[in-house]
Amino acid sequence: MKITTPRWALEAAGAIGAEMAGTIAATGVRVVGDTALLSAVPEAVEKVPAAPRIAPEVAAQALYGALAAVASAPVRHSAPAKARTVHQTSSKELVRVLGHRCLKRLRRR
Structure with missing residues (x-):
């Protein structure tokens, strides 16, 4: 999705420019270039609403399935948990733990 600047902000920037x-x-300095470009406001671009590529319900089910798969995988510790920091833990293991915690919360509700 492309993020655009609101029209009112473009006009305010043009006024400041x-x-x-x-x-x-007014300073009388020699200017190389066109100072009128400082106040130029771009023409409005038509916004075409982007249709979702997949239904939100399908995306939610896919995410839930991915979290369930990650959470079902055993969490293996290569060192005692107390002696390890987050920076010393692999990304794969962190994702497994996060998936497990998310599923626990979802099941509580």
Whole structure:
């Protein structure tokens, strides 16, 4: 999804740019380029609503299935838990633990 700047923000930026162009011109310095570009506001682009690629329900079921699969895998510790920091734990193991915790919470509800 493309993030666009709201029209009111573009116009406000254009007004600030026009004010700055006036201040620059008033100093009498030699300017290379067109100061009018500082106040230029781009033309509006038509927004076309993007249709979801998959239904949200299907995405939720897929996520739940992935979490269930990860949580069902045994968590193996290569060192005692107390002696290890998060930085010393593999990403794969962290995802397993997170999946297990998420499923526990979902089951409580």
